[in-house]
Amino acid sequence: MPVDCPIRVRAARTARVARAAAAVLAALLATASPAAEPPPAAAPQRLLTDLAALRRCTDQLLADHGVRDLVVQLADIDEQAARGAGGLRELLPAAAADLTPRSRALRLVAAGRNAAAALPFQLGATLRRAGLAAGGEAFTLDLSLQAGADGSPLPGGAFRHTVVLAEGRAELQRFGTRIGVPAAGADAPATALRLLADMAAIELAGRLARLPYWRCLGAGLDEPTVAAEVQDWYDTMATRPSELIAWFQQQLRLRRAYDGPADGEVSAAFKEAVGRDRERLGLTREPKLSIDFFQAYLASDPADGAARAPQPPARPPAEPATALAVAPRPLPLDLRIAGQGGGFVPGQPVRLDVRPSRDAHVYCFLQDEARRITRFFPNRFQRDSRVSARAGVQLPGAMRFEITLNPQGVTETVACFGTERDVLAALPAELAGADFAALPVATLDQLRQAFLAVTDGTLAQESFAVRARR
Numbered sequence: 303m304p305v306d307c308p309i310r311v312r313a314a315r316t317a318r319v320a321r322a323a324a325a326v327l328a329a330l331l332a333t334a335s336p337a338a339e340p341p342p343a344a345a346p347q348r349l350l351t352d353l354a355a356l357r358r359c360t361d362q363l364l365a366d367h368g369v370r371d372l373v374v375q376l377a378d379i380d381e382q383a384a385r386g387a388g389g390l391r392e393l394l395p396a397a398a399a400d401l402t403p404r405s406r407a408l409r410l411v412a413a414g415r416n417a418a419a420a421l422p423f424q425l426g427a428t429l430r431r432a433g434l435a436a437g438g439e440a441f442t443l444d445l446s447l448q449a450g451a452d453g454s455p456l457p458g459g460a461f462r463h464t465v466v467l468a469e470g471r472a473e474l475q476r477f478g479t480r481i482g483v484p485a486a487g488a489d490a491p492a493t494a495l496r497l498l499a500d501m502a503a504i505e506l507a508g509r510l511a512r513l514p515y516w517r518c519l520g521a522g523l524d525e526p527t528v529a530a531e532v533q534d535w536y537d538t539m540a541t542r543p544s545e546l547i548a549w550f551q552q553q554l555r556l557r558r559a560y561d562g563p564a565d566g567e568v569s570a571a572f573k574e575a576v577g578r579d580r581e582r583l584g585l586t587r588e589p590k591l592s593i594d595f596f597q598a599y600l601a602s603d604p605a606d607g608a609a610r611a612p613q614p615p616a617r618p619p620a621e622p623a624t625a626l627a628v629a630p631r632p633l634p635l636d637l638r639i640a641g642q643g644g645g646f647v648p649g650q651p652v653r654l655d656v657r658p659s660r661d662a663h664v665y666c667f668l669q670d671e672a673r674r675i676t677r678f679f680p681n682r683f684q685r686d687s688r689v690s691a692r693a694g695v696q697l698p699g700a701m702r703f704e705i706t707l708n709p710q711g712v713t714e715t716v717a718c719f720g721t722e723r724d725v726l727a728a729l730p731a732e733l734a735g736a737d738f739a740a741l742p743v744a745t746l747d748q749l750r751q752a753f754l755a756v757t758d759g760t761l762a763q764e765s766f767a768v769r770a771r772r
Contacts, residue, residue, distance in 0.1 A: 348479040348520045353500055356481070357401050359518035360504050365405035368556045368727055369511045371737045372408045373682040375450060377424035390427055390443075390499070397499035401507065405727075406736050408507045421450040422682055423510065427502075429495075438468025441491075443498045445506070457538040458509065458531075463501050467494045474501060477521035477528055512539070512549060514600045523597055536596045546591055547572075552686065553599065554579055555724070563661075564686045635662055637720045637764035645771035652705040652768055654716065657694030662720040662762070663687040666697060667741075667749060668705060671712035674740040675749065678703065679718075680726070681737035687724055703738070711770035717746045719753050720762035728756040 350356060379390050395410040402408050410425065426446045433439050447459030465474040472494040473482035481501065485493035508515025512535050516528050523529050539546035544566030551572060554560035560575035573589035581587040583598040636659040646652060656664055656679075664687055666679040680687040683701040698704060708714065726734050733752050735741045743749055746765075753761050 347475070350479050350481045350519065351483065353481070353483060353497070356504070356518055357500065360507065360515055361402050361404050361407075363513055363515065363518065364402060364407040364507060364511065365727060367511065367513050368552065368724065369405060369407040369507070369513065370726065370734070371680065371682045371685050372423075372507060372510050373421055373737070374408070374410050374423040374425045374447075374506065374510075375421040376410055376412055376427070377448065377453070378426040378428075380428040390429060390495070393495055393499040394425075394427070394502060397496070397503040398506075401500070401503045404731050406731060406734060407511070408503065409736060410503075423456070424448040424450050424453060425506070429498075434466070434468065436468070438466060439491075440464055440466050441494050441498060443502060445502055447506075447509070458534050461505055461509070463498050463505075465494045465498050467491065472497050474498070476501065476505075477516045477519050477525050479519040479521060481519070523601055532597055532600060533593065536593050548686075550576065550591055550599075555688075563688050563690060635659060635720050635722070635760065635762040637662075637664070637718055637762045639716065639718060639764045639766040641766050641768075645769050646707040647771055648707050648709045648711050650707055652707070652716075654697045654705075654766060655694055656689065656697060656718050656764075658689055658691050658720045658762065660691045662689060662691075662722065663724045664689045664695065664718055664720050665726060665753075666716060666718040667746065669715045669717070669746055671708045671710060671714055673744065675743055675746065676740055677735060677737055678705070687726060705768070707768055707770065713767055713769040715746065716766040716768060717749070718764055718766075719750070720764075721753065721757050722760050725753065725756045729753070 376391060376394060391412060395412070398408045398410045411421070424447070426448060428444045430442045430444075431439060432442070442462060442464040444462050445460070447456040448454060449456060463474055463476070465472050467485055467490055470484060470486040470490075471482050472485035472490065473480055474497060475481070481497065483493060483497055485497075504515055504518070507513075516522070516525070516531075521528050523532065536546075539549060547568060548564045548566040551560060551562065551564040551566075554572075554575045555562070555564060557579070559579050560572060562569055562571050576589045576591065576595075577587045579599070580590070580595055583595070583602060585595060585598060638657050638659075640655040640657070641652060656666060658664060664679065665677065667675050667677050669675045679695070679697055679701075681701065681703070683703070684695075689695045705716070729752055732742050733749065741749070743752075750761070750763060753763075
């Protein structure tokens with residue numbers, strides 16, 4: 303396999319299929335209520351000068367909500383106005399990397415051959431530069447998110463930031479907060495552009511994950527622009543109900559209020575979890591994914607929800623038995639990896655079926671011919687690690703990547719780990735890593751020990767040798 307990437311990404315197009323029927327929608331989707339009325343008078347503007355603290359807050363928000371593998375390709379970048387101040391193609395990826403050292407949630411990558419069709423998202427950007435009548439100048443950055451498959455605009459994916467450079471400061475405004483940093487001398491334009499790149503990365507991550515990034519700016523739902531953005535998010539997801547359902551499934555599972563798949567399908571367990579969490583947030587105990595539930599959820603603390611998530615009511619005590627009742631032990635967790643027998647020829651695609659003995663979270667890694675170890679599942683194409691025992695997961699399946707035997711025919715190893723709960727965020731940040739990127743470990747056993755440390759020993763493991771045909 304080539305040295306730069308052991309897993310090749312190929313172009314493919316997949317269609318999103320809505321899976322919630324009309325009866326389900328009637329049960330789960332309440333009519334969207336109008337956004338909250340803005341306060342009668344605008345609140346005094348806040349001033350934020352600590353950009354490092356803002357980045358840390360956003361990184362923590364992404365980690366707390368289990369966000370990972372948001373990979374965006376830089377597509378059309380018009381940066382003529384940046385001449386002499388640095389390039390957006392360098393500034394935007396650097397800002398994304400600095401934003402998420404803990405969560406590793408967001409990556410911006412340059413365009414490459416066939417990459418546009420392989421990545422789920424593309425980002426276009428245009429920078430304009432203008433002088434001000436009162437002295438100084440302004441930089442305006444327009445950004446637009448597009449679908450990676452065909453370049454079509456994503457709903458709510460266009461946003462703009464303007465930074466004013468004057469009197470030795472670079473300053474922009476968002477959600478009633480002024481964000482300013484010192485900027486003087488020859489480096490002032492570069493400082494202004496880096497401020498734009500930082501804010502673009504923060505908003506990009508928040509919009510893609512549908513998370514309240516504005517909280518790190520001290521804003522809340524009482525801000526009219528925040529309320530309008532939340533309403534837009536809800537309305538957009540409500541037009542594709544399976545997306546709204548999957549978003550809540552993932553979030554409720556993170557708070558341990560729900561333990562099913564995040565597949566956009568409705569189940570009795572999911573309805574019960576919705577009702578309990580609505581009650582926790584002071585709403586009616588109905589299985590409705592309404593706008594007020596969405597707003598209340600975004601305004602709440604995920605750690606508080608995990609600690610206080612209500613449990614199902616306890617069963618009444620049973621009648622005394624003549625013999626001691628022994629609680630049944632859960633079945634042991636095992637993994638099975640099925641692939642082609644008899645080996646592979648160099649360049650031949652590898653197709654695997656991975657199946658746990660009971661529903662579990664699965665993580666798969668490849669150790670290539672150079673002994674590098676990369677995670678290829680879950681990934682940017684399927685971020686949910688939960689795999690059902692009935693369906694299993696086919697790798698690559700419909701996901702747009704390929705595993706092929708290296709040209710030298712050197713044996714490689716696929717190793718998959720199964721756990722009771724999603725533990726990827728609990729691993730050390732350098733081991734959780736990013737999908738399709740080499741991890742700083744030398745052996746698969748080191749990875750196994752890291753999984754054991756965060757699973758209290760409840761771990762299944764299975765390997766598959768990708769070897770040359772004899």
